[in-house]
Amino acid sequence: MKVLTWLILLSALALSANAQENYDASLIPKELLPYASAVIRSNDMSIEVKDLDNTYYRIKTAVTILNKNGDDEAEIVIFHDKANVIKNIKGLVYNQFGKPIGKFSESDFQDDAAVSRSALFEDTKVKHFQPAVTDYPYTVVYEYEYKSKQSLSFQDWEPKPSVDVAVEKSSYTFSCKPDFKIRYKEINMPSHLVEGTNKQGENTYSWQVSNLNASKVEPYSPIYEKMSSRVKISPASQFNYLGVTGSFNDWNGMGKWIYDKLLSSRRALPQSTVYRMQEITKDITDPKAKAKKVYEYMQGKTHYISVQVGIGGYQPFLASDVDAQNYGDCKALVNYTQSLFKAVDIDSYYCIVKSGTLKRSPLTDFASMNQFDHVILCLPFKNDTTFLECTSQQIPFGFLSDFTDDRDVLACTPEGGKLMHTPKYPAKTNTQQCTANFTLAADGTLSGSMLTNFKGLQYDNRTYLLTEPPKEQVKILQKIYAINNLDIEKFDFKEDKNIHPSLTETIKLTAPDYGSAVNGKIDFLANATNRKDNTPREVRNRHYDLYINTGYTDEDEITYTLPKGYHVDMRPASISLEKPFGNFSVSATVVGNQLIYKRKLQIIDGTYSKDLYQAFVDFYQSVSETDNSNVTLIKDN
Template identity: 30%
Template sequence: MLKLLFGIFLVSGSILAQTGDTLSAAKEVPVYSILKESQTLTVLPDFSYTHQVDRHIVVTSSDGLDHAFTRLFYDKLNSADAFELEVTDLNTGKTLKKARLKDMGDAAYYSSSTVFDDNRLKYFEVSAARFPIEVKIKTQVSSKTNFFLPRWSPVPNYNQKVTESTFTVIYPTALGLKYKELNLGGERKQEELGANTSITWTERDLAVQARDFDSDEDAKVLLAPVKFALDQYGGEMDSWSGLAVWQYALNKGRDELPEDFKAKILSLVAGVEDPYEKVKILYGYLQKNFRYVSIQLGIGGWQTMTAADVVKYSYGDCKGLTNLMKAMLDAAGIPSNYTLVFAGANADDIEVDLPSNQFNHVILQVPTETEPIWLECTSNLLPAGYLGDFTRDRHVLVTKPDGGYLAKTPAYDTEEWNEIRSVSQVVVDAQGNAKINTEQQFFGNFAADILYVKNNLDERQQRDFLNRNSSVSGLIVQDFSIDVASQDSLPITGLKFGGVVLKFSQMTAKRVMLRPFLGKLGPSHLANKSLKQLDEYEIELPEAWQPDGTLPRVVVDEEYFKGLLEMELEGKKLRIRRELSLKVPADLEKTEETDLLRKINTAFDRTILFANTPTPSTSSAYE
């Protein structure tokens, strides 16, 4: 027993000793656990693979318990084969817990009622009252297909010190394998083992990552097969065209429409000559009559439902709705292309130099003589031709019968797609309170944001949104309306609201200063790298107020932005007009963005002063 305890402390102590210098050198990043790990991925001649992981973790505090949490995904293509766990108290050498596969919990991978899938996971959570503890974990999972190969990231968790991590891939040389290394600093060893090839990557003594670590700097290896098979569908991923050929074959023949539905489609576009109008009509019909449901059943979630089934059930996932839309356009004589994309707001673009499965969503491309029309078939809000931030500005794989190619979706980063117009009437009483009525128009990306507010928030939440986002602090919204329109593919929303602001001005016995009401720009205004904004105010002032000095006029012409602020007073009415136009580079640093916003807001932060001759009245019409 003493020898056993000594051995445990010797191994663990060596790990702790190896990291002592690093821990002291990186005090600003706390270390919650210490990891030594090895992984082996073995691809077999029948395109299946096994993935074995051996982890040795020293958890130094309760914050590191999540680092020992184990998840094993399984479905019809993947199985969880083995799990062994042993937890040891390093203070006493006592074994606290042992567990096997049968001890793991089991849960659905998704819990939403709008998701149909057969994806599940097994999981095990480690608990402890004292630290440090040592956790040894061995797992094995298998897959029937090499179409989905795991990526290797040697640092799996924030606040984790990795002393050594190895990743070995063994595959039949005849099947081929592609890989891409990112930010590695260790060793790679390759050798031939008869009919197989073995590649091993080793990384040691890696830096501890804080939660604000830039993921673009993370070390990783991306894998992709050359020859692959998913169910009975085989293909070659030697090029993007090869993957597109396979995807097209996977869905071939699944776009047949019932004859009565085909007749319905033709009747909808009868007499319409303009191709965009046809697309708009049929896209609108899809949006009104078919709902989106996530379906991950079938061949890895990659083969679409038949168009006939989507018509029958009036729902489909992104694949089913896109396939139906393609079939509807085909019936109307308009060719279109089923297109793969990696979707997600602010998602990173794919690695264009590694042809592989990097996609999680499907959209539709409709070629035209000029620019293609892009359709997001899961949306019941967006106009035909507008994708929104879910799939904009990224590379996509367009599939065609004879292959396919990479294309780029629109970035929507010009002023046309990023415009805000605002007109406000303000009436200020003698006590400085104000009543405000505002009409705003939002174009493109900003319109899409208001569409979300209209369709996903209830009336109370919409009112709260307006109160929080008003350019005038303290606004109490009394009534509002949101209207939706579009100009071809350009979404437009109209927002009208009225309300009151108590103490719109700051007053003394002799002077009045209007509170800021033009609205400051924030990071959201720069999110699309372009902005065109026009704000107009007509402010009706009390008779007693007169300008105290010259009304300010500002003209700005700086790098990245131009602007104009002008005012004029006619009788009791103060008219103010602010124009802004900006265009920033895509690679603008965060600090540069902050400085730019400060410069813009400072340029138009002008105090407006009036002399005040009080009247006998003391009542307010807006209290």
């Protein structure tokens, strides 16, 4: 009887504790609802460095999903590897009234490899779980712990993860022994650090925020992490990463540690390979031409694969192993290429970088390992610094593409680390130039050929097609060119893979009924090759600046030979627009029996005042309207 009474008492206490957390969606403060797709009801993250090789993370989150646009915030994603071991995961799902409708645990999570061309952590896996709920609003409450066997790199705290997320309350506590010193960086934080000591005698560093409003999702906004609130922490005293110790307080020290502890012992090559490099370059005197020969040898010999060895994701494969096995990840291939260059007395730098089409650079005043995810190589030629991407067998020597262009990287050298900037590809060099010669028949059939040249970042507009089978290439080209009834009779691609690469596409085509021929009149679109149909949506009372990530220049010249016995009755009016963010011009000229249509569109990358956004929308609307203008031919009497 006493046992039963005690169990009832325990159950009552548990119910009482649960009752303190009410996840009824109607309790969310009304001022947090505008523009919100999700509301973080509470989030608590704590990091405890117990020892240099023993760090504990504890995360507990409750988030209410208001509509389908917020579903991403309900997905739980946890990365792990041999240095980061998950201890437990559990959670509950509540309906809009705060009543539990389901629970989940670690066994409900999928566990997948988390590798890519850019991954520094090639052995990383990711556990992820998405509640199957479609009745809104609903709330997901979960908590998990994991142990990290290192004290080098710590997860950032970002209390408001997206523009359209509001936050009721969120807290972050970092604790460590008094002899473990840290550096921290507060970025756009509405609150500041509170320091203290816990009952274990550890130093504590705490931040809290509450009542953070969501904002409108605005197209062409700056990179979110430049606007969001976050706290970064990095060790200021000795750390341990899987048995390798060190310390640094700035980029110079961090690059020195990487070079000395992770790279310098990995570069030995078989003597036969050294002789091979010297042999294939013996008649080349120009250092850059010599480097190109070695680089292309590496491309022809190796291929990229996700592998992981050494002390985890930061250290590359041995160069001798890559030489024997002919594969490696980004770290291994850069290290191997650097070793090949050394064999012919060419200096190079191992550079870590944040990859992706968005241009993200590390903070200049705060050194930490978690600001990078990829490695490239730098050749510091005098007055001609050249960067190399080593994971692609096709990319031209010296061309980075938009994967790592125009951003700071950390070069790791024997003298220490130094921040360098990768090449910028401005709008005037990212060109797509099309010259077309078409004949229009009296029945509306279009026939002829066009030649298009791609340069700069637009070089990549077609490179992905080169490895596709011919039938698939035709299908893709038919989707690219919005010409009704397009029949591609012949096509060809030619590459010029120099340091400023280009690709030339030639197409011979016919398109029955391109023009609508009715009662002695033919109507057809003047711009057959390169139309803008989508325009940015309007945003009233815009909050963020206008940001254009990549600029480009498109030029088209189409010559139409008109059917005999017809003359031009209507054609697109000439237009010329010049704005800070771009230029656009069109003309349509009749010369004898030909109509010559010329178009130029240039978009200039950069950050512009939010007050220019409406002009930007109007500009694109003018482009779209002009691109869809018709030509009308009338039959002569």
